[in-house]
Amino acid sequence: MASTGEFIRVGGVAHHVVVEGEGPVCVLSAGLAMSWFDWDPVVPLLAPRRTVVRFDRPGHGLSAPAEVPPSASGEAHRIAGLLDALGLGKERVTVVGHSIAGFHAEAFARLHPGRTAGLVLVDSSVEGRARAPRAPALRTAAARAVGAALGAAGAPAALGPLTRRATVRLSRTGGGDPAAAELVRRCYATSRVLNGALLENTHYRAVAAQVLALRAARPLLAPTTVLAAPDSRRWTTRQRELAHLLDARLRIVPGAGHLMMLDAPEAVASSILTTPRP
Template sequence: MERRLYVLAASALIVAAVLGSAWITGQFTTPRVDRTDGYVSELAARDQPWTRLFRVSDALSGLACVFGVALVPTAAREGRGWLALAAFGLLTLAAGLFPLDCATLSDPSCGRRPMSSGHFAHLLVGALATAAVLVAMVLLSARWRSWVSWLFTWLGLAATLLVMAANADRHGVGIAHRAQLTMFAIWLVYAALHLLVSDDVTARASVPHGNARPHVVEQGSGPAVLITAGLGGAWFHWDAVAARLAATHRVIRFDRPGLGLSPCSPDPPTLHGEAARLAGLAPSHPEQVIVVAQGVGCWHAEAFARLHPLRVAKLVLIDPAGAGERRPFAAAGSAGRWLPALGGTWGAAALACLAGPAAHRLLTGVRDPYGVYRVGKVSAAVAGEWLARRDMIADLHRLRADRPLPDVPVTVISTGARNAVRLAGLLSARLVRLPGSGRPVQLENPQAIADAVSDGRHG
């Protein structure tokens, strides 16, 4: 999938270069704009006949550039360069949204009219866009160490200096500006080709990342307790529970693929796959394990118990997710296969950095001490688990029909959700009701979970 992302990103950058070069046709459709002394952006001025065409071209060019950058898989020491190129795309989009009022240099009467704020906004974002793309060219050329990239970078810098000199002299601005934009477009095409043929890119796209071991934390000694978190959960959410149990139990915590500190997997999550993961982390038979699960993790724990009845000593299910029968998403599997690769892109990294910590604090009420929710792969993994939930529910109903639950104690801890009451009745479990505070139980009342683990009563 990473190779396909490189192809899509390269295609988007080429589209951005082509759309950004729509001014070439403007030499023939808008003769009133002086080719020698007029800015290219004057073709999109409000008083020009083809203003909408060139404004739309600029806006789409900017969007294509941002889209291309967002799809590029992350690489060490390239972040600032791609960020600058994304800024160039956004500023190009803004330039299309705020055009000039009139042809500043080609129309002598333009300077005598009162100008709108949009006119001055265009001049500002145009200058900033030029600075952003030059910064991107310099930073990425230094990282790639390509003489071809440096050639177009130096030519772009030279053309920019010519634009500044010509603007001061009020002559030859059009020629210099067209040369500058040509260098920028050629460099965008080169950047696209670099994504397709670079040896470094090929190596990154071919590195397997699905067979690495998950992040596992063990502490204490005694009867084994295996903890599996809810949707998007991480191992550190269970610190308080583990601290209470470690004195008398061997506590095993882990992060599912893509979550916490675990590497991502190229395959979408499945119920049987998660049950197998629990089986791989649990002690070998004949030793039995107490499974503590939350949210969607309760599905995994129940499936593990039904598939491996001799290996389970007890189930403690906390605020289980609803498992009402629903039709699976038809496209969930295809989308899920794209998510691990998308989680490693600059776009996912930017979104996770901006929204991840705030979303985590809103949902849990605690900060992210390890910064795991600032990483794009975690957001992609959460989305993948959300997409897979209907398929998991369908598999769980089939398991319930085919495999009986072993005769082990089951405790369901609820903060008032009806799902917990229904599940407790279905599994003949002991129901423990706790006051709801909006925070996860393992953070708000870890002692209740520790008590449920240590309680020897049958459900």
């Protein structure tokens, strides 16, 4: 599949966006260093009944490099801005976040309750306690310096696609990376994606702390589903606690790894389609 879409400027950055299907809108956002095509197995199951919007965050997939570090509110407003630019600003959407993008999806649901029909968290990142690290500007500078050094050494071209392949294999319960070699090279042999991943990883705890603050300040009104891969008893317990905290429906997906959209696309799609709409 791996449809390529269009580029839309939001906040001065060109974002790669793919829109398919028809019906109520759902927005898919993948985890750290992942790309729009990682949702490929899920989209055909949704498109007959949903307008599916998937996009690459800055420094991911085909989107332009990130100009500012990520924040919970910034990522929430990014989703809103993309929907506005697509002419979908009046739609109530189901927002779907995988891994670290679960933070972004939850932030959208809390900051834009009138635009949120449902929230689906796909093996989302979970942090019960998080404090924003000090000196964020220094951390950003350090991440950019590391990225620049690795780029100058040719690491993205030499190791990027191999690292992508290995990461996907380790994050699944079985099978390798189904993405086409051309797409993997086009995205992961670039300094752009390396820098985007470094920046998001550097500010992970800050974003987590911001989500915890939003939980204390903004209610979650949207029907919510938490999908969890049974990686370990500890991980399942954390996902169960997240579902309880969010008053969400919990679904443990047997046989799925962290990249659930590749291991169990039917479970992901059915959870999106059956999430109650307010």
